[in-house]
Amino acid sequence: MSEAAFHALAEPHRRGILRLLRGQPRSVNEIAEQFDITQQAVSQHLKVLRDAGLVAVRPQGQRRLYIVRPEGLAGLRDFLAEFWPDNLQRLKQAVESGEPANDGA
């Protein structure tokens, strides 16, 4: 955990932004809608998070989406140690929810 990352996480809005982005990538506008702060303030928080290596930007068409960097926090291993159990649960739900993934489905 770098100093920059620690500093970045010491602010509640930035922790909130990270939690939000963990769910799915979002644009600045979409992030700002979730908080009672201006879009400008959100942009500044995102800059701090980017400088700390905690989030990254991915262009998608005309939009710029912010994502959590998988290796951004303490360790890649820790990220994956949560990632895989979560995703296997999603796999279980997907398979058991019925519809076989057949051709032409």
Add this chain to the structure above:
Amino acid sequence: MAGETVTATVHIDAPPERVYEYFTRPEAIVRWMGDYAVLEPEPGGQFTVDVKGAPVRGRFLHLDPPHCLLISWGYAGSDRLPPGTSTLQVRFTAEGSGTRVILEHRDLPPAERAGHASGWTHYLARLAMAPTGNPGPDPGMPAPDAAQL
């Protein structure tokens, strides 16, 4: 390449043949992981999945349907885990009327420093409880400027 391993397992109420497809068919994999996928399930074929925007890039190294898959796993643009660095082994074993999936993600770079290993949830929860020591300069929260309106 001697690195760390993450293991995860789950029981799924469906036969191995069916579960296996959720790793080898794009339209099936995106139902549980990622929103875009290009999969070429043959030795050396590409394994491309964008997971919540994170670009996973790898190759199918070994296929033994419907028992086992070996896939290389990395992130495009990542310094710590670029494509080709780590290996994912997924085993599918009949268990009762369903399947036991055992996943091993191997050859992960070792944590930089022991003792700093704490997952997202744990770390964020701990930090939220900690008193804010020295917040430093805060670029957020511009002063209200209603007077300018």
